[in-house]
Amino acid sequence: xxxxAIIGACVSLVVLAASGAGAQNAPAAEGSAETxxxxxxxxxxxxxxxNNLALVQDVRQLSIAQGRSRxxxxxxxxxxxxxxxxxxxxxxxxxxxxxxxxxxxxEKLMEKAVGQTVTLLRTNPGTGAETRERAKVLxxxxxxxxxxxxxxxxxxxDGLPVRVIFDRVPPNLRARPTLSVNLTSTxxxxxxxxxxxxxxxxxxxxxxxxxxxxxxxTIDMQGWVTLTNNTGTTFHNADTVLVAGDPNxxxxxxxxxxxxxxxxxxxxxxxxxxxxxxxxxxxxxTIANAQTxxxxxxxxxxxxARKIYAREIxxxxxxxxxxxxxxxxxxxxxxxxxxxxxxxxxTVRFYQRDAEGTxxxxxEKDIGHTPMGSDxxxxxxxxxxxxxxxxxxxxxxxxxxxxEKSARWRVTDGAQTRTITLERPKTYYRTxxxxxxxxxxxxxxxxxxxxxxxxxxxxxxxxxxTAEDIKGEQINVDRRRYNIPVPAEGERVIRVTYxxxx
Numbered sequence: 001x002x003x004x005a006i007i008g009a010c011v012s013l014v015v016l017a018a019s020g021a022g023a024q025n026a027p028a029a030e031g032s033a034e035t036x037x038x039x040x041x042x043x044x045x046x047x048x049x050x051n052n053l054a055l056v057q058d059v060r061q062l063s064i065a066q067g068r069s070r071x072x073x074x075x076x077x078x079x080x081x082x083x084x085x086x087x088x089x090x091x092x093x094x095x096x097x098x099x100x101x102x103x104x105x106x107e108k109l110m111e112k113a114v115g116q117t118v119t120l121l122r123t124n125p126g127t128g129a130e131t132r133e134r135a136k137v138l139x140x141x142x143x144x145x146x147x148x149x150x151x152x153x154x155x156x157x158d159g160l161p162v163r164v165i166f167d168r169v170p171p172n173l174r175a176r177p178t179l180s181v182n183l184t185s186t187x188x189x190x191x192x193x194x195x196x197x198x199x200x201x202x203x204x205x206x207x208x209x210x211x212x213x214x215x216x217x218t219i220d221m222q223g224w225v226t227l228t229n230n231t232g233t234t235f236h237n238a239d240t241v242l243v244a245g246d247p248n249x250x251x252x253x254x255x256x257x258x259x260x261x262x263x264x265x266x267x268x269x270x271x272x273x274x275x276x277x278x279x280x281x282x283x284x285x286t287i288a289n290a291q292t293x294x295x296x297x298x299x300x301x302x303x304x305a306r307k308i309y310a311r312e313i314x315x316x317x318x319x320x321x322x323x324x325x326x327x328x329x330x331x332x333x334x335x336x337x338x339x340x341x342x343x344x345x346x347t348v349r350f351y352q353r354d355a356e357g358t359x360x361x362x363x364e365k366d367i368g369h370t371p372m373g374s375d376x377x378x379x380x381x382x383x384x385x386x387x388x389x390x391x392x393x394x395x396x397x398x399x400x401x402x403x404e405k406s407a408r409w410r411v412t413d414g415a416q417t418r419t420i421t422l423e424r425p426k427t428y429y430r431t432x433x434x435x436x437x438x439x440x441x442x443x444x445x446x447x448x449x450x451x452x453x454x455x456x457x458x459x460x461x462x463x464x465x466t467a468e469d470i471k472g473e474q475i476n477v478d479r480r481r482y483n484i485p486v487p488a489e490g491e492r493v494i495r496v497t498y499x500x501x502x
């Protein structure tokens with residue numbers, strides 16, 4: 001067993017209670033006066049960003065002596081960034097600040113006791129008799145080594161009742177994260193003192209619950225803010241604002257494919273802070289340490305939505321067996337579509353009612369910060385009974401003369417013609433792709449099939465589509481999309497012929 005486990009099993013603390021200077025009662029908080037939590041915090045306001053960063057503003061009423069004095073501020077975040085501290089009080093200036101983050105734990109107590117003498121209290125499990133011995137702590141590296149009289153003993157977690165009794169709390173250990181400042185003041189008296197600092201350990205994300213009605217072609221969506229507090233400190237009765245966006249100095253990380261088909265261009269009615277949206281929590285709330293808290297911020301019904309079956313095919317993809325298509329749910333955040341809001345980054349979880357009317361989970365997808373008016377197509381999983389098999393049916397080289405004959409079928413995206421002084425070798429290819437789609441459902445469906453890999457580089461962006469069983473739509477220079485109807489309990493085969501320089 002490691003040292004942490006041994007100390008956790010064996011150590012208890014028996015000391016006189018010590019109160020930190022500067023402690024005070026909290027402002028009116030949640031619940032009655034009898035149940036109000038004891039805290040040194042004052043009027044707390046917190047702004048929480050997506051990237052595990054928060055701004056804490058704490059206004060406390062403190063009595064400050066004239067001249068130089070030292071004031072302590074317990075109950076600050078254990079992950080405070082001391083270099084971001086701003087201190088403001090009338091007729092007062094700060095000289096020096098110290099942050100004591102060595103918190104009072106059994107492990108820290110034992111570490112600080114190296115070279116000191118403690119009392120071991122042992123209990124005989126058979127008789128219940130207690131014996132006390134004084135012991136000097138020699139080391140805690142890999143285990144606790146003690147000197148008891150003339151013998152050396154290792155404190156083990158061997159199941160025998162034993163406690164370590166400390167005479168006092170070491171002066172540099174704190175029961176709560178504490179900030180201390182040395183001040184100089186031109187007058188004595190009680191006045192408001194404002195602390196402002198940045199801290200890690202506070203973060204939030206959005207979680208969405210979407211109930212999909214396939215027959216009605218709608219979703220009901222609820223949005224929840226999920227707050228997490230790992231700062232080591234509880235923030236009591238705080239006025240809390242959430243900021244959707246990534247301020248410089250942090251990042252949320254990539255979500256990969258976030259399902260945004262088209263970014264929105266509508267301005268949401270929410271308050272902004274610079275280029276970020278604000279999501280204030282309507283009432284003051286206590287954010288407890290090591291707590292996850294959820295607050296509702298969105299609740300809309302009957303947003304138009306539809307199911308899409310989709311599959312992307314890479315260039316010259318040659319499947320050895322059919323592959324299931326993606327099942328997606330598409331909807332808009334536009335004002336005229338009922339949802340009408342900007343969506344902060346988070347996870348959308350979809351549910352659908354079964355035959356008995358019970359909502360069942362059908363999949364989830366992450367989204368990024370999404371402007372209002374965006375079109376989303378979010379993958380929920382793979383369709384069990386719809387497949388696509390892509391195959392290279394034929395590939396051959398063609399002559400320059402054949403290449404010139406197909407110039408009228410050249411696919412362009414409106415790009416300006418460029419003059420190229422260096423040509424690659426003129427080798428041309430004709431490729432026939434065969435796509436076999438199957439549908440084991442009792443109703444006909446449509447599959448959105450996208451051929452990718454068509455745009456290579458300046459020397460290869462001249463490609464032609466000389467034949468296609470279904471007319472495709474060129475999405476961009478790299479992608480061409482086909483909407484392919486497949487009959488109920490049936491199969492559909494389509495072919496597309498490409499002439500390329502690659």
